[in-house]
Amino acid sequence: MQSHVILLLFSFFPGTWAEPKGMTKLGTLPSVLFSPPAGSHMLKLLHFATFQNSTSVLVGGLGLLGDVEMGSLDSHTGNVHYYRSWLRPSLPKGDWDVIESSIKSYVRDFNRLVQMYATMPYPFVFQSSMGCELQSNRTVRAFFDIAYEGQNFLRFCLDTGTWDQMQHNQLSAMAEQLMANASTLNEVIQVLLNDTCVDVLRIFIQSGKADLERQVPPVAVVFARPANPVQLLLVCRVTSFYPRPITVTWLRDGQEVPPSPALSTGTVLPNADLTYQLRSTLLVSPQDGHSYACRVQHCSLGDRSLLVPWSRWDSKRGLSAGLGAMLLLAAIAVAAVLVWRYSPIGGAQSLGPRSTSSSRHLYCIGLAAGTMWPHCLFLFLLLHETWAEPETSCTLPAESQFFQLFFTLLLDNISSTELTGLALLGDLPIVVLDPHTWNFNICRPWVQAATAESEVEKILSFSMVGIRNTIRFMHEMAMKARLDYPLVFQIHIGYKLYPNGTSWSVINIGEDGRDLVTYELGRERWVPQRSTPLAELMSHALTDLRAVSGFLEHVFSTSFPTYIPTLHKQGRTDLERQVPPVAVVFARPANPVQLLLVCRVTSFYPRPITVTWLRDGQEVPPSPALSTGTVLPNADLTYQLRSTLLVSPQDGHSYACRVQHCSLGDRSLLVLWGR
CATH class of the missing domain: 2.60.40.10 (Immunoglobulins)
Structure with a gap:
């Protein structure tokens, strides 16, 4: 078998591909005394091509041995970058020369072929994944899949040497016909996947043994945050471990907690340093009298386990803060209800939280900071733009103070809406909106210090009503503009107070990630940011709500200038936090x-x-x-x-x-x- 040919798996439209020069000059793969590490190993080549227009194509590729990145294809030059010192010595230099030449030929010919037959509107994306897996029982699994616009498109059947349509449409039928007419290339692909790929995989496993056997022990921490007025959410954060397989369990009084709705373990996610992280959460009652610990088992620990107990000393403080946060943020609805009384589209529609199994939580991470003043909370419910990353500095009292609110509504259909919300002080998350219950959660125990206790009863009475009315407003705008579901509306409110007493403000509503309307402070009007019926309709409807304009002018001219400094004073410790690199x-x-x-x-x-x-x-x-x-x-x-x-x-x-x-x-x- 010729070792370079494995890279031909990058090509997935046959018929016009030229045979790479030098293909017949390469020697056969050397026989290797092969004793791979235990477990299965996979060699995978990933490829994508984004066709922006008839003359512009962005191409990229990545080679993986398991989860170890071996090399990539430079999207600008078409050159191959090698990431591992052992990779090039594993095959003869002449083979690598032909590999690079083959890839460049593939990129050129593939782009020309797709442009020749493309009938779909630009831009569009093709992706392919090909390779083989040597499993622990020495059996082999090979694969070659093609995707179009993120959906399965074609799949190569190794047994028959043919291509199967994964989408039944004109494009996939045409592609399948092209493939079927290239019987010689299909036979080559069978040999590559069944034989050559496995031979190369064995060589790479032997050469990259040190990388594949690398072990980095996990670091774990357990903390609690309020989940609702009567429960705490225990969070076990495990990070910086390698390889990926890991087991995280919760212990209650030394016994493993069985699966239940209160227990949730997330997906293992990559870190930037080629390690992984994972989070597991457990809902508990702070007064249940039990002890809790997070147990981590990983191959780097051998037969030992990492056990991190939860300290209960601050649970009462955390629960109190959580209740205060929900009451505080619910004050948005008070303003929403007051404004709605003047709205020409007033009236209540029965809308409630959507029951969903998807994990769309917003977490108060670590030592999140903040609070929100009752009057500004209406902004959280009626407005939204895009999720922008705030500018920050080494936050000191003499420097600018930045407060932001973000809110997102996903309107799946006329009767289903998903909500997420977040408040930031500087770059610290201070309040979040639970997307499942629509309750408000605070992330800092000092939030209550800036909120009057006398407002709690009113807040509880009107919070859900204000949310429902806001959702109804967005649905009515969508219907009047005759838009198709699903729809995404976003709101961004920002206020920055500078040391010299001047300020900067922004109030934007966005739709599908683009600015829709903006409020002009001082002129008391909403200005469309797009020339669309929805932007015109929403700008007129909001401008006609004079109570909304009066409320916003008051908040930005009077409330924020006095309340933001109060927030900074209460959260001084968190905002001045410094952690050395x-x-x-x-x-x-x-x-x-x-x-x-x-x-x-x-x-x-x-x-x-x-x-x-x-x-x-x-x-x-x-x-x-x-x-x-x-x-x-x-x-x-x-x-x-x-x-x-x-x-x-x-x-x-x-x-x-x-x-x-x-x-x-x-x-x-x-x-x-x-x-």
Whole structure:
């Protein structure tokens, strides 16, 4: 078998593909004394092609050994980037040369072929997944699947050497016919998947044994947050483990908690550093008298288990805060009801929370901060735009203070609506709306300090009514504009108070992720942001609600300027929190003559940070070889960032990554790269 041919799996429309040059010059795969690690192993090649118009195509690809990224296809140059030092030595150099030539030929021919037969409107996306799996019992499973617009499209049947339609339409029928006419290529694919793929997989397993057997033990923490007035949600966060398989269970008085609606374990998710994370939650009563612990079992721990008990000392405080949060946020509805009395489309429609099995929770992560003033809560129910990431700084009393509300309505049909909501103080989540019960949950115990207790009874009485009326307004707008379901409406309200007393405000409503209407403070009117019937209709309807305009003017001119500083004063400890960064520098092959130095900086707070590279002690100036990514959030309310630098391993220079952050004061964190 010719080793390079496995890469031909990238091609999935036969008939016009030219045979790669040099294909017949390669030798056969070497025989290998093969003793793979226990368990199944999979070699998978992923490919996508986004056709933006008749002349523009974005192509990408990724090669995986299990979950280990071996290499990728550069979407701009078409070159193959190798991520593992053991990959290129595993096959002869001549084979890799032909592989790269084959891939470039494939990209060129594939794009031409699709453009030749494309009859569907742009843009559209094709994806393919092909490879083989060597299972623990030594049996083999091979696969070759093609998707169009994220849906299964064609599947190769190994037994018959034919293609099966996964969608029954004109496009899939045409593609199947093209495939059927390429009997020679189909025979080659059978050989590739049944024989060559397995041979190459065995070689890669042997060469990449260290990566496949890598084990990183998990780190776990248990904390509680209010779930409702009488229950707490215990959260066990397990992170930084590898490989992926893990078992997380809850113990009650030393006995495993059986499956029930109160117990929920999420999906294992990847971290940015090639490890994984998982969350498991358990609903409990803070007064039940039981002890609870989270037990983690992972291969890196051997026969031991990681046991993290839950400390009950602050449960009463947390429950009280949760009740206060729901009462506080429910005050939105008071304003909503008052405004609705003046609405020309007033009247109640029986709408309630949608029962759903999907996990659409918004979590108060870690030490979330905040509270909301009763008058501003109406904004949470009547308005919404897009979920934007707020700008932050090392939050100090003398600096700007930023408060934001986000709200999303997913109108599935005339009788079904899903809700999510979030309030932020700076970049800290302070209040969330439960998407299942439509209750409001607070994330900080100091929220109650800014809310008058006398308003609690009114809040409870009108909260659900205000939500229902808001939903009814959106449904009526959709019907009058004659829109088809499902629909998504989003609301964004922001207020930033600067140290000099000036402020910046925004009130936007969006639809399907795009701005729809914006409120102009001072002019008391809503302005359409799109030339659509819905934007015109909603802007006129909201402008006619004079009570809404008067309420907004009052909130932004009087309430926010006094209330936001109060929030910051109450949450001073959380807002001034500083967590120093942790940094590591490592290298991986970028191409045959260069290394990619990677500086990974993580677990820092607040967000602003400066990461630079030093060459022989001097700062490396901006260039195509230097790339610094976007600051991304971690699950524990800290941030992470990556910066990379292309270097020659033989250039004789010394390199270091310098990190500057407010938590470090005047010092810098300097991490040297050891050759």
